[in-house]
Amino acid sequence: MTEDGSSDEEFEDAATTLQTKLFDTDGYSQEVSKGLEVLQNAVKLVITNRYVEAEAILRDKAKDSLYHGVGYALIVFIQAALSFDRESIERTHTNIQQALELCNKHRRTTNMWGTLSGMWYGKRLDGYSVVELHAEVFYAECSLLEALLTFLQDESLMSFIRAGLKIRNCHSMFKQCHSWLEEVNTTSSQQSATSPAVIDKHFVSGVHLGVGVFNVVISLLPGRILRLLEFVGFSGDRILGMRLLTSGYHSNTCHSPLCSMSLLGYYCVIAPYTGFGAYEDLSIPSDILRVQLTEFPNSGVLLFFSGRLALLQGKVDEAIAKFLRSIEEMSQWKKIHVIAYWELMYCYCFLGNWRAAAYYADLLYNNSRWSKATFLYQKAAFLLMAKRGEKNNPPVVGNDVPSFDATDDEIIEMMKKVPTLKQRIAGRSLPIEKFAINKAERYLQGEAIPLCGLEMVFAWNGFAVLEKAQHLAKLHLATVWECVTSTVEAKAGNNGPTDDHCVISLMQGLCFKSVGRMEEATRCFEDVTASAARLQHDHYTPPAACWQLGLLLMEEGKYDLASKKLEAAKSQYKGYTFENRIHFRVHAALSAIEKQRSHK
Known part of the structure; x- marks a missing residue:
């Protein structure tokens, strides 16, 4: 199984190979041609911010037309997923069920012998019509939407089990469709003379979208999860996934925009948060955005991704302008504003403008239902950072810079409210909420929780941005130094200061690393790992420091030592906050080492 990335030229070569081995048809019926035309127009309307019009041209025939029904289900799903609104989720469930019924209506029906034969030998491609093939791939796509919606709709353990089974079934359907494409490639378009199969580019791109997304996402998972998924039939090859998505992006079909959004989502959002972004080529999303923004210069979605790309390049002011x-x-789709609020919140964290960051945390708290405990804690933490840093870093003021303020008593009230907002999903609370609640309760007990804002930056892998903007990293290093000089560094006996010391040393090491002072960073991280046995609360700091030590060894080209240190970060520490996040990032680093070794 391959774990590493690939170049742009490899993607283009793969796309060409995959497409030239397949054949198309011009013999669409009027119904199919019209349905595809409306679906593609609706997707373009969404990209150009005309969501109301997109819904309008799909809604009337959503119960009767395969293409209208699938397109409408996709649009309402995106709205429900972003809003977390219970009523929207219920309506979306109904729309997806209608789309699935339409897909079933157009799928190939088989008798009992055909069903048994398919279970044993796999379904045969012979004799499928264009509509039947479209219905197959649309059914798989809508099944995936239904499974994802189940996670949002019901927080019980049984709900998660049902959703997992649906995703597995969906994965199997995409694999079946992909096997048909391989069958066409193998036979070089030589089909049965009596019942020729008709493969068209919309079906092909839909298969490439589904199989591509599954391969990319699964390949990101840490080894312990990946081994379990492979045991039950899942597999992940990131190079294959990227090739298929790139092929779909270049296909000029109804799935092309979704393929391009999947690529942008991976490079600009998923890879950076999971740690893979440090090893990816940003010229690929840059090329996609250059082409797409030339055609759709005012697209809110593309501007968002453009802002994310600017942020990953360390251009924070440019990113703020793009997000705004x-x-x-x-303006027609205000529910999607929350994702830009989130990015703006952290942009101002990077700038050290904690009051502006608190302003956007407050907007998220009031406008999103995802995790109010996290939003409220972030607001309180950013305000604490602002109050503690005003001596050396006065707040930025101006008509174009938002700001939020609160008294000490109001911050205490926020911290008191954080634990009351805890959610439970499948009987368990979100790890980030556990962290926020623990910190809030410790603050109320009189603990200092130093550098609480920078801790949240670390949680979302924000120091990867500061490494690209060293002038901002220096600003935060000054804040950390102030904290070092004002905090009692107890080495034993007093649990609170020992935990505080490790948090401060970890943040200091991250800042040193961001400005290129590697020896000082190493000493900070080693100090944290040496203090592991004395910690009472912040048990994430030693594995985080161990992971960072592995990265420092990687930068020196000491791959054997780096691998040992990274494996230690993964295996020597258990049951701490951010464990899954650190495992993702360790997995990314180990994959990068494997890639470097393979290129020697």
Whole structure:
């Protein structure tokens, strides 16, 4: 199984190979041609911020037309997923069920012998019509939407089990469809003379979208999860996934925009948060955005991704401008504003403008239902950072810079409210909420919780941005130094200061690493790992420091030592906050080492 990335040229070569081995048809019926035309127009309307019009051209025939029904289900799913609104989720469930019924209506029906034969030998491609093939791939796509919606709709353990089974079934359907494409490639388009199969580019791109997304997502998972998934039939090859998505992006079909959004989502959002972004080529999303923004210069979604790309390049001010413009352009779809609020919140964290960050945390708290405990804790933490840092870093003021303020008593009230907002999903609370609640309760007990805002930056892998903006990293290093000089560094006996010391040393090491002071960073991280046995609360700091030591060894080209240190970060520490996040990032680093070794 391959774990590493690939170049742009490899993607283009793969796309060409995959497409030239397949054949198309011009013999669409009027119903199919019209349905595809409306579906593609609706997707373009969504990209150009005209969501109301997109819904309007799909809604009337959503119960009767395969293409209208699938397109409408996709649009309402996106709205429900972003809003977390219970009523929207219920309506979306109904729309997806209608789309699935339409897909079933157009799928190939088989008798009992055909069903048994398919279970044993797999379904045969012979004799499928264009509509039947479209219905197969649309059914798989809508099944995936239904499974994902189940996670949002019901927080019970049984709900998660049902959703997992649906995703497995969906994965199997995409694999079946992909096997048909391989069958066509193998036979070089030589089909049965009596019942020729008709493969068209919309079906092909739909298969590439589904199989591509599954392969990319599964390949990101840490080894312990991946081994379990492979045991039950899942597998992940990131190079194959990227090739298929790139092929779909270049196909000029109804799935092309979704393939391009999947690629942008991976490079600009998923890879950076999971740690893979440090090893990816940003010229690929840059090329996609250059082409897409030339055609759709005012697209709110594309402007959002453009802002994310600027942020990953360390251009924080440019990113803020892109996110603000994204919000302005998406006036018809205010529910999607929350994703831009989130990015703006952390942009101002990077700038050290904690009051502006608190302003956007407050907007998220009031406008999103995802995790109010996290939003409220972030607001309180950013305000604490602002109050503690005003001596050396006065707040930025101006008509174009938002700000939020609160008294000490109001911050205490926020911290008191955080534990009351805890959610439970499948009987368990979100790890980030556990962290926020633990910190809030410790603050109320009189603990200092130093650098609480920078801790949240670390939680979302934000130091990867500061490494690209060293002038901002220096600003935060000054804040950390102030904290070092004002905090009693107890080495034993007093649990609170020992935990505080490890948090401060970890943040200091991350800042040193961001500005290129590697020896000082190493000493900070080693100090943290040496203090592991004395910690009472912040048990995430030693494995995080161990992971960072592995990265420092990687930068020196000491791959054997780096691998040992990274494996230690993965295996020597258990049951701490951010464990899954650190395992993802360790997995990314180990994959990068494997890639470097293979290129020697």
